[in-house]
Amino acid sequence: AQSVAQPEDQVNVAEGNPLTVKCTYSVSGNPYLFWYVQYPNRGLQFLLKYITGDNLVKGSYGFEAEFNKSQTSFHLKKPSALVSDSALYFCAVRDVPNTNAGKSTFGDGTTLTVKP
Amino acid sequence: GAVVSQHPSWVICKSGTSVKIECRSLDFQATTMFWYRQFPKQSLMLMATSNEGSKATYEQGVEKDKFLINHASLTLSTLTVTSAHPEDSSFYICSASPLVNSRNEQFFGPGTRLTVL
Numbered sequence: 001a002q003s004v005a006q007p008e009d010q011v012n013v014a015e016g017n018p019l020t021v022k023c024t025y026s027v028s029g030n031p032y033l034f035w036y037v038q039y040p041n042r043g044l045q046f047l048l049k050y051i052t053g054d055n056l057v058k059g060s061y062g063f064e065a066e067f068n069k070s071q072t073s074f075h076l077k078k079p080s081a082l083v084s085d086s087a088l089y090f091c092a093v094r095d096v097p098n099t100n101a102g103k104s105t106f107g108d109g110t111t112l113t114v115k116p
Numbered sequence: 117g118a119v120v121s122q123h124p125s126w127v128i129c130k131s132g133t134s135v136k137i138e139c140r141s142l143d144f145q146a147t148t149m150f151w152y153r154q155f156p157k158q159s160l161m162l163m164a165t166s167n168e169g170s171k172a173t174y175e176q177g178v179e180k181d182k183f184l185i186n187h188a189s190l191t192l193s194t195l196t197v198t199s200a201h202p203e204d205s206s207f208y209i210c211s212a213s214p215l216v217n218s219r220n221e222q223f224f225g226p227g228t229r230l231t232v233l
Contacts, residue, residue, distance in 0.1 A: 043224040
C-alpha cells in the first residue's frame with residue numbers, strides 16, 4: 001500500500017518570503033512523486049514530478065521540490081512567494097511510473113496563503 | 117498542454133434522479149481515465165479506473181451499481197450517479213492519461229459540482 005502525508009493543513013507566508021509545503025510518502029517500491037495545485041472550484045494543475053534523476057526537480061511557476069529518499073520526503077518550495085500562489089496544494093505518489101497502470105494516492109492537501 | 121473537459125461544470129438535481137457527467141480528452145487519446153470525488157476541504161478520493169472498451173475497476177467501498185462508468189471511446193468516459201441522494205453531493209473530478217505516455221503525465225478535468233436536493 002502507498003500513502004502520502006501532508007502534515008500541515010495550512011501554511012501562511014508573506015509575499016516575497018520563501019515557502020515550503022511539506023510532503024512525506026510511503027511506498028513499497030520506487031516512488032513516483034507529483035505536486036498539483038488546485039484553485040477554488042477547479043481541477044488540479046500539474047506543477048512538477050519526480051520519476052528518476054536529479055533529486056531537485058524544477059516545475060511550473062517557479063516551484064521546485066527536493067526528493068529525499070532517506071527521509072521519504074518530497075517538500076515543495078519556492079524562493080519568493082506571490083499572492084497569486086495562494087491555493088490548495090496536493091502531493092501525490094504513484095507506485096508505478098506509467099499512469100495507465102498505476103494509481104495515484106493524494107495527500108490531504110495544504111492550503112497556502114500568501115499575504116501581501 | 118493536453119486538455120480534459122468535463123460537462124456539466126455544475127448540476128443541481130432532485131433526490132432519486134440520475135445524473136450523467138462527461139469527461140473528454142480534447143486533443144489526445146486516453147486509454148485510461150480516472151474518476152475522483154472530493155469533499156469540501158478534503159483530498160481527492162479515487163472512485164474508479166475507467167478503461168476504454170472494458171469494465172471499470174472500482175475502488176473498495178464504491179458501489180458500482182450506483183456509480184456507472186462507461187468508457188466508450190478513447191476520448192470519452194461518462195460517470196452516471198444513479199438514484200442520487202444528498203450524500204452524493206460532491207465535487208467530481210476526472211483525469212486522463214495519454215495513449216502514449218512517455219512523460220508519465222495525468223491530466224485533470226476542471227471538475228463537476230453535484231448538488232442533490
